[in-house]
Amino acid sequence: MTTLIKNGTIITATDTYRADILVKNGRVCEIGGEISKIANEIIDATGKWVLPGAVDAHTHLDVECDGMTTVDDFESATAAGAAGGTTTVIDYAEQVPGGTLAGALETWKEKAAGRSVVDYAFHIALSEVTPGILEEIPAMVAAGVTSFHARLDGWGERYIHDGRLLELLECARGAGAIVCLHAENGEIIRTYLGRLASEGKTSARYLPEARPPEVEAQATARAISIAEMARAPIYLSGISSAHAIEKVKAARDRGQVVYAETSPHFLVLASDRYEEPDGVKYTCIPPLRPSWHADVLWKAISSGDIHSVGSDHRAFHYAGQKDLGREDFTRAPRGFAGIQERVSLLHSAGVAAGRISPNRLVDLVSTSPAKIFGLFPRKGTLAVGSDADMILFDPAAEVTLSKATSLSRSDYTPYEGMNLRGTPWMVLQRGKVIARENKVHGRAGQGEFLPAARFKVP
Ligand SMILES: [Zn+2]
Structure with a gap:
């Protein structure tokens, strides 16, 4: 053929x-x-x-989150992705607390097989860092998973302490893997959430106060510093603020191997959306920021301090899922759809607006994620x-985004109009x-x- x-x-x-x-x-x-x-x-x-077909290195498909299941599985999400130019997804295979990494990989292979329209690889998302989990990492690398994700925004039992984070980074480096980190300080978020709840400040407009840029910057700096001690590369997923990018830039200027990823919503949407009556539609983690942060993120894209733009596709319905958080944003599941719009949004707001070249667009949505996550040159070029x-x-085509053009099963798109x-x-x-x-x-x-x-x- x-x-x-x-x-x-x-x-x-x-x-x-x-x-x-x-x-x-x-x-x-x-x-x-x-x-x-x-x-x-x-x-x-x-x-x-x-x-080259686009590589989306940040998706959450067919997953339980905040007590609810995403509306898109591998079939509907990758069909939407295909329409938008994405031919490879790297999805987060989630380790069940107390479960094994092998179990997570097996479950996610089952979710994707027979359903995915596009090719797929996995990060394994760790729910804890224990000696048993670290022991399993080399076998996962041999099975074709070479990136492991951990969240620094957990609290209490879910808080990852410095020594454990060091061990994870050292272990991954030794096995030929890279650690991806969601960098926000969970213990401080817990304190802010408690304060907001006691003051009755629970509508979506207060989400940014629970997770301000300083909380992201602190965890970003902590992650970078411990990765430096471990002499390990890191990939910071979902960077949203000028404060965090400043830490990335300083480390990269010193020559440390730090990769940063942002998402289209941080580049084209802003926190004023939370003021709208249905503002809970836009809840995501980290939250949207005031629009000046996007200008700083675009500059970091131009200077090469941001390497990848992943959709963070985690789709829910507004009716019956997101709207449960109208009075209390902590009851709404985090995230929204975006796999289909990623490349077009980046072209329109980036290339057509004169901020980046078409080559830089290709690098951000395809080549760099393929290289960082071990898929190049089969993918990414x-x-x-x-x-x-x-x-x-x-x-040159002109399009208007709407629920009518969106192929996600979600009953809305955050990019309407x-x-x-x-x-x-x-x-x-x-x-x-x-x-x-x-x-x-x-x-x-x-x-x-x-x-x-x-x-x-x-
Ligand atoms: Zn995510």
């Missing part, structure tokens, strides 16, 4: 050039100025950009031998068209598990 993509402009993280691409048996077989070979299928990409995962992107410039026209995975003009052609179950390679500094 061969496919020839003609007349497009290829854009990778480093280059922009006009060329044709020949795909054979799902892989890029030839890239050339003008390929005139006969192919089973010819796609005319005149006027389109040809980008267009080169001979790579999987033929591609977005044929129309940079937003006008964007640029959207995927056609999306291919391993040479097959899986989406075209917001319609999904891919089948549930055609996605494959991707064993990740051991971490090495790109």
